[in-house]
Amino acid sequence: MVNNNKTYISELKNNVAQEATLAGWLYNSRASGKIQFLIIRDGTGLCQCIVEKGGVPDELFEQLRHLGQESSLTVTGTVRADDRSVGGYELAVTNAEIISPATDYPITPKSHGIDFLLKNRHLHLRSQRQWCIGKIRHTVIDAIRRFFNDNSFILIDTPILTATAGEEEQTLFEADYFGTSMYLTQTGQLHLEAAAMSFGRVYCFGPTFRAEKSKTRRHLTEFWMVEPEVAFIDLDGLLELAESFVSFITVRVLEKNKTELETLGADIAALEKIKPPFYRLTYTEAVDILTGQKTKDFLAQQLQELQNQKQQIETETKELENKQGGQLKQWQKDKIAAELIELRSDLIETNIKIENNPKHAQLAAEFQWGKDLGGSDETIISQMHDKPIFVTHYPKLAKAFYMKTDRDNEEVVLNFDLLAPAGFGEIIGGSVREDDHDRLVARIAEQGLDIENYNWYLDLRKYGSVPHGGFGLGVERTIAWLTGEKHIRQCIAFPRLMDKVYI
Ligand code: 4AD
Numbered sequence: 001m002v003n004n005n006k007t008y009i010s011e012l013k014n015n016v017a018q019e020a021t022l023a024g025w026l027y028n029s030r031a032s033g034k035i036q037f038l039i040i041r042d043g044t045g046l047c048q049c050i051v052e053k054g055g056v057p058d059e060l061f062e063q064l065r066h067l068g069q070e071s072s073l074t075v076t077g078t079v080r081a082d083d084r085s086v087g088g089y090e091l092a093v094t095n096a097e098i099i100s101p102a103t104d105y106p107i108t109p110k111s112h113g114i115d116f117l118l119k120n121r122h123l124h125l126r127s128q129r130q131w132c133i134g135k136i137r138h139t140v141i142d143a144i145r146r147f148f149n150d151n152s153f154i155l156i157d158t159p160i161l162t163a164t165a166g167e168e169e170q171t172l173f174e175a176d177y178f179g180t181s182m183y184l185t186q187t188g189q190l191h192l193e194a195a196a197m198s199f200g201r202v203y204c205f206g207p208t209f210r211a212e213k214s215k216t217r218r219h220l221t222e223f224w225m226v227e228p229e230v231a232f233i234d235l236d237g238l239l240e241l242a243e244s245f246v247s248f249i250t251v252r253v254l255e256k257n258k259t260e261l262e263t264l265g266a267d268i269a270a271l272e273k274i275k276p277p278f279y280r281l282t283y284t285e286a287v288d289i290l291t292g293q294k295t296k297d298f299l300a301q302q303l304q305e306l307q308n309q310k311q312q313i314e315t316e317t318k319e320l321e322n323k324q325g326g327q328l329k330q331w332q333k334d335k336i337a338a339e340l341i342e343l344r345s346d347l348i349e350t351n352i353k354i355e356n357n358p359k360h361a362q363l364a365a366e367f368q369w370g371k372d373l374g375g376s377d378e379t380i381i382s383q384m385h386d387k388p389i390f391v392t393h394y395p396k397l398a399k400a401f402y403m404k405t406d407r408d409n410e411e412v413v414l415n416f417d418l419l420a421p422a423g424f425g426e427i428i429g430g431s432v433r434e435d436d437h438d439r440l441v442a443r444i445a446e447q448g449l450d451i452e453n454y455n456w457y458l459d460l461r462k463y464g465s466v467p468h469g470g471f472g473l474g475v476e477r478t479i480a481w482l483t484g485e486k487h488i489r490q491c492i493a494f495p496r497l498m499d500k501v502y503i
């Protein structure tokens, strides 16, 4: 595609041996005597542009040599295929035009702390990692819509301002609505159930809000959730829908974003295994695993591995520190400094894991049937599996009012959480809905919710009630799992966190 006589970097493959003009920003540059290597990014990729003295006017050669990171410019030259170059193509520059020079760009290729990067998110979005994650997010969202649209689901836009709690009341964000209280939606589910009785198969997809008081890597206060809801479906049907949905998303990301996954260091081989059927455990089986010998052995081995890892990090750190003393060029010093920052943050993380291991082992060993699974319990189960795991039939008392009880065992509900593998944890929560009017009234009362607010919802059980159910998938958690990103705050352009909203 040509844009105003400019060629996008992603299209250079069609322009080999021809002249092309790129328009972008200076990502990085290096000069050695008579030659300069400019890495340009244009939103579609990176390209190394080679400027030789004599190949461009002398004055321009000097201007480019002093051009600051993130200056905007156009460069013209001949396209060459080169496997060693980023993106596989490079440009032998014959001309360039500086559009807007930048000096002292605050984010340098050296590592920075996360706090600094979040404060500068408006600029950090230009970094390679954020760019790769953004592209993968785009594919995930496109795949979500495609999957439901291609499977005869109708999109319903559920309201963001709501009068009722859909999940725990403690996480409601209150808004003043002309003098009365409304809330920012925690889920579109209740309204979606009404729509399912009209259209049969529906989904909603939008921002969701939770005043979560937990500062974990898995929680945002504003996140994106997609929720399908289906009339005439049972728990097995929901699990089949969820596993084909998650597999579809994974395949699309592997098809569209292999390069980005590689850049991010994602475990591509593991993602290639994500195919139905996923593992299926009941909550009771999960508790047996947590409290059993297998988990004890697993965690003991993990502790050993963490200690080895720690030793390795310490050895590597010492080696680099020794190197630092030697005669080095500035770029070599910068590289070592960046690697040391990485190693130090790895060490902090490994130490935290070493410290947590016995605590998590104890929590697992002493787990009592009846509690909801905690973050560390989910992590353990998830680490023990190489494909996503459905955990079904949780205790009724640990779960939301709308979940249908198992008529064969009234202590549990017909629900599931889907845990992503390799330690990631929950990405989906879903259930069959209580479709019996009187039982639902009793559940609402039991949970201390005001029945007045749910009259319309109860109507759905009065006028042609049918077995139905659905689930919600968290977009940022899914992206974090696919990309191997540790914290979901990296998986949305402008994250909202409990303790801070930066920009
Ligand atoms: O398990 P949850 O709370 O389920 C519901 O909201 C149901 N009403 C969905 C339904 O059945 N229609 O949330 C669903 C998913 C979680 O599995 C998780 O991926 C994500 O939403 N999620 C969060 N993501 C980021 N930050 C948070 N604070 C999240 N809370 C839930």
Ligand code: MG
Pocket (backbone or CB within 6 Å): 417, 426, 428, 429
């Ligand atoms: Mg949940």
